[in-house]
Amino acid sequence: MGRTIAVCAALMLLLVSAGTAARADDVELIFRKSTVWKFLTPDDKLATYAIDDPEVAGVTCYFTVPEKGGLSGALGLAEQRSEISLACRQVAPIKFKGKVDQGDVVLRQSRSLFFKRMQIVRGCDAKRNVLVYVVYSDKLIDGSPQNSTSTVPVMPWGAAADIQRCGDFIK
Numbered sequence: 001m002g003r004t005i006a007v008c009a010a011l012m013l014l015l016v017s018a019g020t021a022a023r024a025d026d027v028e029l030i031f032r033k034s035t036v037w038k039f040l041t042p043d044d045k046l047a048t049y050a051i052d053d054p055e056v057a058g059v060t061c062y063f064t065v066p067e068k069g070g071l072s073g074a075l076g077l078a079e080q081r082s083e084i085s086l087a088c089r090q091v092a093p094i095k096f097k098g099k100v101d102q103g104d105v106v107l108r109q110s111r112s113l114f115f116k117r118m119q120i121v122r123g124c125d126a127k128r129n130v131l132v133y134v135v136y137s138d139k140l141i142d143g144s145p146q147n148s149t150s151t152v153p154v155m156p157w158g159a160a161a162d163i164q165r166c167g168d169f170i171k
Contacts, residue, residue, distance in 0.1 A: 026052065027050070027051050027107065030049060030050055031048055032047045046066055047065055048062060051063070051107050053088075054106065055104065056094060056096055056097070057095040058092035058157065059090055059091065059094060059131060060088065060089060061133055061150065062087045063085060063086045065084050065118065084137065084147075086133060086150045087150050090152050090157065092157060094152075094154050094155075094163075095164065098169070099169055100122065100124075100169055103122070106120040118136070119135070119137070119138065121136075125166075129153065129163070130151050130153045131153075132149065133149065133150045133151070133152070134148070134149050136148075
């Protein structure tokens with residue numbers, strides 16, 4: 001009985017916290033490339049996506065995730081692997097839309113039918129005026145230490161000389 005209550009509480013926490021991250025609609029598929037050929041079912045693939053930081057205009061993160069094929073992958077039942085690469089870049093003048101917390105979630109995406117998710121989180125190295133992004137996957141019971149980090153120095157863009165300081169926007 002106690003375990004059931006704990007699992008229900010964890011599910012509620014996941015649902016409530018999901019509203020703070022970018023929506024799945026905001027993720028843009030760039031391309032997919034097959035890595036393992038499967039007969040009569042979808043291949044295993046690497047898929048590269050882009051997401052614009054919802055709180056920091058001018059920053060886009062690109063991430064590549066493995067996608068399992070086969071019958072379980074086609075039905076959405078496969079637990080996806082945890083190896084995810086990340087590269088974030090300044091693509092326009094950087095403008096903070098408001099105050100943010102260290103470790104704020106930029107994107108949260110499910111990686112299995114239950115309990116496993118991928119997250120991209122953002123932080124600020126105020127001393128160097130650099131945005132720091134980390135991608136990792138976690139699981140309710142057994143998380144993964146596999147992760148990838150990318151940095152975006154806040155630099156001038158074009159003729160604009162006003163450079164915002166990320167430390168000024170940390171709560």
